[in-house]
Amino acid sequence: MSVEPEPQAPGSRWPVPPRGGWTADDLDQLPDLPPHTELIDGSLVFVSPQTLFHTRAVSFFEWQLQSVVPDDLEVVREFTIDIDWQNRPEPDVVVVEGEAIRSMNQTHFPAEAVRLAIEVVSPESKSRDRETKPLKYARVRIPHFWRVENDNDRAVVHVFALDQSTGHYARTGTFHDRLEVAVPFPVDLDLTTITARRRPLGQQ
Template identity: 70%
Template sequence: MSVSPKASTPDWPVPPEGGWTADDLDRLPNLPPHTELIDGSLVFVSPQPLFHSRAVDFFNWQLQSLAPAEFEVIREFTIDIDRQNRPEPDVIVVRGDIVDDPEQTRCPAEAVSLAIEVVSAESVSRDRETKPLKYARAGITHYWRVECEKGLAVVHAFELEPATGAYVAVGIFRERMKVSAPFPLDLDLTAIRARRGGE
């Protein structure tokens, strides 16, 4: 007598009807680090290349060093956009008054002044299309997309146009990035390289 094999139970979380919610990210056990919620679906982040790590470190450190006292700069921290969207930008600049709890796992979108995404092979569509649309709808004033071209960083900077509620490009920066918002910055982008010595 043969026995029918039992259906195996998947190791990954099975979404409930209607999708996951922002609160589920704090309750689901054993989620991989940096799991995001986009349109009710969990997005797991792939291992990142060296350029990604160096770019995130650069912007996190530079902005922390230069930010006025009323701002906080945080790397890899989720934003509450709505019930079905809780993305995790690589670096954010937020109002300092909302960072008051060491157990805090997210911040409200209305407190975010700048979201920075460093593009990797698996995040191109999300970083160029999906996330900017959601950040703009949430009222995040500034969005920077950092890409790697020939081993060097290129920053595409956007600002929210209040009348349309959409982002408009304010510049594409190579080698040097000088901006006045969300606070004055003059950054040497050549310090971010995919390889030492720019090989």
Template identity: 70%
Template structure:
């Protein structure tokens, strides 16, 4: 007579009834880097491509050099949308007055003026549909989605329409991106490349 093998205890955190909360991200031990909270569920980020890394660095440094002093540009940092949503955009532009505590782990969505997501294969639906809606509902005035189109960056830029509370497109940019908000930006997008055209 054979004995069924004993199920091993899971090392994954088991969610509480009602799902995880924004505060749980700071308390749960041994979470992988860049874990997000979306609708009460933990989202683990897959390893990123060279294109993704280059695009994130490009926007971080370019915007840092252009941002007025009342803004701070921050890479890969979570924002509090509500109790069950604490996403981590790839780059954010936040009011400088909330950047004061070296121990802080998140910013309130009300302090964020721009969220940028660089789309990866595993994040397409979250970046195109889920986060787009959540950022708009949180009142984040600008959202840029960066996609890899055959090895070149394409930026889909959106601005919040106050009457509807939804984003409207302000342009799709290839090679050069020129916008006036949240502050004047004129970027040469050809500096972001992926030789193989994959993300």
């Protein structure tokens, strides 16, 4: 652990950050953190209860991309990546180089191994998913970023690619019913299945 945390106030439930904030290494050592805790700018970010849209979208991209990803890449959901000593965000889905998987006990990937990061926007994560995280992903030159949003119970995917000359993401497309892209590998997905009912109401 980087430094000892400040003593907790009486009755305090969450760990009080040390002077200067938490570090990436602390994320693996702090006891009793809620699942999917992220580190953003030295602060712990706790995930709120997820909507059905978020859960379905994450599962959709995890399983659909696994069916088309090249053999040298891996698709992993809800797994943190190392940006720097104060930032270990957890994209909803990442596509990483297969060599980044070294052990079944590892808890994060190096940012340089990530080829695609996907964030499914929740009401409480809009500013992080639209502004904070893309800036950090671009800074470590993750080449592709997809942002998935719920537009009146329809999935919309905003696709971005890193502009190598500026170091920022450039939007390359917005997809509503069908997502068709050639990079980072060919993908053709029916987005309507994310929000489609599995069976008619009243059917057992």
